[in-house]
Every structure is written in structure tokens, then in C-alpha cells.
Amino acid sequence: MSAPPAPPVREPAWSVSRSAIWLWVTEGVIGTLVYGALVAVAVLTVPTSAGGPVPVLRWLLPTLVAVYAVVAVGVRPWIRYRVHRWEVTAETVHALTGWLTRTWTLVPVARIQTVDVTRGVLQQMYGLASVAVLTASSQGTVRVPHLEVAIAERVADDLARRAEQVRDEAT
Incomplete structure (x- = not known):
């Protein structure tokens, strides 16, 4: 198959x-x-x-x-x-970043190990946060910068829950 x-x-x-x-x-x-x-x-x-x-x-x-x-x-x-974009689908997390050098990153939900939400000093001033989706691979991290805090928290919770479900199904 x-x-x-x-x-x-x-x-x-x-x-x-x-x-x-x-x-x-x-x-x-x-x-x-x-x-x-x-x-x-x-x-x-x-x-x-x-x-x-x-x-x-x-x-x-x-x-x-x-x-x-x-x-x-x-x-x-x-x-x-205009060029920084992101999306979470049922299978993957996508991020497209960079204004001179464009970086396209895809991480399968099944490979997610950790989801972090961070807020730098300037991000706090503007009510923003970044979501980092980490895998075991050194090349597998997706960073989604500068989301509104509530959206970043929802995305992180959703991804953590889905990654846990995938791990439970695999065992």
C-alpha cells in the first residue's frame, strides 16, 4: 500500500x-x-x-x-x-518568512514534540506573541512570528492537543 x-x-x-x-x-x-x-x-x-x-x-x-x-x-x-505567512492544516504547520531570503518551512503534526509561545519586549508592547513548533530534527522548527496573543495561545493549544492525539494513536 x-x-x-x-x-x-x-x-x-x-x-x-x-x-x-x-x-x-x-x-x-x-x-x-x-x-x-x-x-x-x-x-x-x-x-x-x-x-x-x-x-x-x-x-x-x-x-x-x-x-x-x-x-x-x-x-x-x-x-x-505582505510576505510573512502561516497556516496550520490537519497534517502540517506551514510558515513562509523572509523579505529578501524567503524561507518556507513545513512540519508534519505527527513530528511535533514541543510548542512554545514567546513574547519579546517589543511584542509585549504591541500585544503580540510568536509560536515555535519544535521537532526532534534540528531543521524541523517552525516559527510563526507576531501573532496576536490570543491567536498564538489558541494555535499552540490546538497543536499540542493534536500532536498528543497523534502520539496516542501511534502507540
Whole structure:
């Protein structure tokens, strides 16, 4: 008897929470402030030399920070929101992440060993949580970032219950 055919690979059905956009904007602002402070220190403390590379760096570094700010605050959060997706089906957990490098991860429910819900500091500010579905394989972890807390808790409870049922049926 052969195994049933694998389900077709398709884009997962659900987006992360819209609040994730503002979390990513906040991360972009924080990164911009850090880079801006480092550039300000560098520009203000490095002595000017005649004809050397330092005069160029005095305008180039702030320009690079400004470009970073535009991308990190105005572009990246919106793109990430459009491309980060997740779904839980009867057989698998799907996650599609990354805005430059896309990562597609599928974990069969039968392979789930642990389901974790985590909340970082910024996630707590925006009422978000991430779900991590772990298997025995080092490559088998699925992370679904930035779900609303209630949804993350329901997903984790449902997956833990279904994984337990599958284990009970296997014994």
C-alpha cells in the first residue's frame, strides 16, 4: 500500500498580525537611532585631514543612515507584512518568512514534540506573541512570528492537543 500523495505546495493562508508592521517600524527606528548615534560620534570625533577620506565620510555616513532609515522604517515593515505567512492544516504547520531570503518551512503534526509561545519586549508592547513548533530534527522548527496573543495561545493549544492525539494513536 503506498502513502497518500503529498499536499500541493502553496502559499500559507494567514498573514501575521497588522500590529507586526508597527513592531517592525519600531525596530527600524531603534536601529536608525543606534546607527545615527554611532555615525555622529564618528563624524564629530575623527579629526579632519586635508584631502583624505574623512571629508567624504562626513557626508557619506549620514546619507547612508538616512537611506537605512527610509528602508527600515518606510519600506521593510510593509514588505515583511505582505510576505510573512502561516497556516496550520490537519497534517502540517506551514510558515513562509523572509523579505529578501524567503524561507518556507513545513512540519508534519505527527513530528511535533514541543510548542512554545514567546513574547519579546517589543511584542509585549504591541500585544503580540510568536509560536515555535519544535521537532526532534534540528531543521524541523517552525516559527510563526507576531501573532496576536490570543491567536498564538489558541494555535499552540490546538497543536499540542493534536500532536498528543497523534502520539496516542501511534502507540
